[in-house]
Amino acid sequence: MEGACGGRGARGEAPRVPRLTLLTLLLLSLLLSLFESSASAPEIRIVSAERRIDLASSIVRAYVTLKVENIGSSDALEVVLAFSPTQAKSIALIRASTPEGKRKKKTYTPLAVNPTTLPDTPADAQLFSISLLNPLKTGETTVLEVLLIQTHFLEPFPAEISQSESQLVYYRDTAFMLSPYHIKEQTTHIKTPSKKIESYSREDPTNRVGTELRYGPYDDRPPYSFSPIIVHFENNNPFAVVEELTRVIEVSHWGSLQVTEHYKLAHAGARHKGVFSRLEYQSRAAVSGASSFRHLLATLPPRVHSVYYRDEIGNVSTSHLRSDQHKSELEIEPRYPLFGGWKASFVIGYGLPLHDFLFESPDGRRYLNFSFGCPLMETVVDHLTVKVVLPEGSKNPSASVPFPVKQKLETSFSYLDVVGRPTVVLEKENAVPEHNIFFQVSYGFNPLSMLAEPLMLVGAFFLLFFSCVAYLHTDLSIRKS
C-alpha cells in the first residue's frame, strides 16, 4: 500500500525530478511492497497432524488435530486449511476449536472458519482460514481441533447391486494431508464400519488392524504434498438422504407450537438392480437387502403431543412413539423398505407446549428458540427450508442462526387471518445432524393483538343479531296494513 503511494507521488512530480531518482524510488517502492507481502504471510509449520476419519455411516467425519508452530518473524492471526476441489464441494461443515486447560478441565473454544484465497495456490485447492483466538507469536505452538463433515462423498462401486448383494463404496483421499504448510509428522487413521475391506492403496508405512487403517507416520512433507489413496470397503449403513425437507413451525400465543415436516426421502446408495422379492426379503432378512433400510428414528423434543405420520394416501400406521423427560423418540417405517435409488415422501406433524420454546427478553421482544436441522438420525438433508409462521400482528421479525443461511420474509394465511402472518423463511443446502442446533427468531408483539381473533368472532355474531333486528324492524310489505 505504502509502496504504491510512494510510486504515484513520484510520478506526479516526474518533470522536476531527475530520471535516476525516479528509478530508485520505483525500485524502493517495489522492494517495500515485497517486504510487506512476506511480512503479512507469516511462516507456519505444522509440527504434528493427526487425522481420524470415521466412515461408519453415509456421512464422512474427519477429526483433525493439528499442532501448529509459528516459525516466521511476525505474529500469525490465522491458520489455513487446504482441500482438493472434489473434497471442498462435498463439505457440509467445518468446525474448529482450540482446547484449553488440562485433561479433565479441558474446555473447547470454538473458532471462526471462513473460505479464503492465497496468491500461489496450486491446482484449484480450496482454502479455509481459521482465525486464532490470540495471535500466535514467533516460536509459539498451539493445538487446533478441526471437525470436517462431508456428504455425498462415498461413491458406491459397483454402482448397481441386486437384492442379495451388500453395498461396497469407495473413499478417496490423500495419504498426506493437503496443506499450505510444511508438515513435520502426520498420521491418518481411517475407521471402516466392518472388517470387510476389499482393497486399499498402500503408501508405506500402511497398517491395517481390524476395522482400522493407518497411514503413516510420515515425516517432513513439503507444502501441498499429495498422494491419492482409495479405500474400497463394505458399508451397509442406511444412506438416507432427504432431498427436500420443509419444516413449518407455527407459533400460536394461545399456547401451542405446531410443527409440520414434509419429507422427500431417498436412498442414495448403490442403485437397486433386477427384481425385488418380498418373500426373500422377509424370510432371509440377514442376507437379503443388507443395504436397504426400513426404520427411521426421529428425535423430537419432550412433551410432544398430537403426533401424526401420513403420506398422500393417508395415515401410515407403522410408527411408534416413546417419550421420556428429556426427549421423545418417533420410530417410523415407510410403506416399503427403501433400496438404492428408491424414494418415499411423507409428512410428520406434532404439537409442542409454547412455554418450552417461546420467551420474552428483557427488552420486551419475544423470541422463539427452536432446533434448526432435521430430527431424523444420521440423515443428510440436501435442501432444508425452515418456515417460522409468527402470529398475526407480529412486527419486525429477525432471525439469528449460528451458521450462514438464506433468509427471506413471506406472508402466510391461516385460520381467522386478515392481514396474514409474517413468516420467516430460512434455507440451507447440505445440512447434517450437526446443524441440529438452536436458532432464534425474535419479533415485537403487542399482547392486545391477541384479542383480534375473538373480537372478529364476536363481531361476526353481532352482525347476525344486528341484521335480525334490522330485518324485523323494516316493513317490506307493499300494502299498508
Next chain:
Amino acid sequence: MANSAKPISSPVPQEWYPTLAFFMLAVGLVATASFFIYEATVSKKNRSVLKELSTGAVASVFLGFGSLFLLLSAGVYV
C-alpha cells in the same frame, strides 16, 4: 439470555379450554334464545331497540369467545 428471559404461555390455562368453551357457548345460546323469544313474542310497537341490541351483544360476546375456545380445545390453534 436464557436466565433473564421468561417463558411465555397462554393467558388462559390450556386445561380450561373445553370447560370454558362449554359454559360460554351454553350461556351464549341461552342469550340467543332469549333474544329470539323476545323478538317473536313482543309486538313491534312495544319492542325496545336498546334491549334487543344489548341481548344480542351479550349473546355474541359469549358465542364469540365460546367458539374461539371450542376451536382451541379441538386443536385448531388460531
